[in-house]
Amino acid sequence: MFSARFDGSEIERKFREVHRLLDENGYQVLIVDVCAGDDFGDDTMAYLGKIKKHKGVLLSVCTWHYAEVTNSKYSSFEELKFAHGNDLHILPLRVCDDPWPPEPPSGPNHGYDKMGKAEGLLGMAIPPSKMYVDCRKLSEHQIALRIAQELRQGIAVGHGQKASP
DSSP: OEEOOOSSOHHHHHHHHHHHHHHHTTOOOOOOOOOTTOOHHHHHHHHHHHHHHTTOEEEEEEOTTTTOOOSOTTSHHHHHHHHHHTTOEEEEEEOSOSSSSOOOSOSTTOSSOSSOHHHHHHHHHSOTTSOOEEOTTOOHHHHHHHHHHHHHHSSOOOTTOOOOO
């Protein structure tokens, strides 16, 4: 399941295309995609339940604000918290620059995260020692290949290593 900040950005568009490529090649990867009037929370709950039941993978699209605490009960923060709390495999997909792991907004003036819960969660769920896929300079096709390799092998290929086509 892709976990991301779905904010209409270029990164969201890019990873929806990555999802399409993976789907076309037979990879059962989930992404929330709802129409006007639908409830994305329903899909989020169902997909998280499915990856828990089948010991799936949370594909964390790590932007600079990934896992920011918001007013949504179905945010990337809540998805990551669920995955970490249920010992699910988390595959970080790095799209942000330093700092790594990301340090989403928080602090005394933040509306929802005065204490830095998001930064603490990221430090636990995606510590600096955890292998990630560096997507910063990759095309949609290249990212899909890297994810496919990870899913086939079930292990991290490591920073900077190239996936076989």
